[in-house]
Amino acid sequence: MNKQEFWVVGGLYSDTRFTRLEEGTRAVEGPFPSYEDAESTWKERTQAHRSDACARFTIVACAPNPRRKAA
Numbered sequence: 001m002n003k004q005e006f007w008v009v010g011g012l013y014s015d016t017r018f019t020r021l022e023e024g025t026r027a028v029e030g031p032f033p034s035y036e037d038a039e040s041t042w043k044e045r046t047q048a049h050r051s052d053a054c055a056r057f058t059i060v061a062c063a064p065n066p067r068r069k070a071a
Helices: 035-046
Strands: 005-014 029-033 055-062
Touching: 005 035, 029 035, 035 055
Parallel strands: none
Antiparallel strands: 005 029, 005 055
16 A cells, blocks of 8 residues: 655745745655654744745645555
8 A cells, every 4th residue: 555645845936926936946855754754844944934935835745656566
C-alpha cells in the first residue's frame, strides 16, 4: 500500500495577491512521511519569513501513485 506524502512549497511573491513567485525564491521541500513532519518544516519557513508580507508557504498532500510499487 502506498502512503500519502506531504510537501512544503512556497516562496516570496511579487505582491500580496500571491499570483507570481519572485525569481529564485521558489522553495519545495519533502517528501515528508507525515503531516506533522511537514508542519514542523512549514513552521520553520513561516517563522523565518514572518516579517515579509509577500512570503507564503503551504503544506501539500499528494495522493499515492497507484503505479508506484510499495517498498
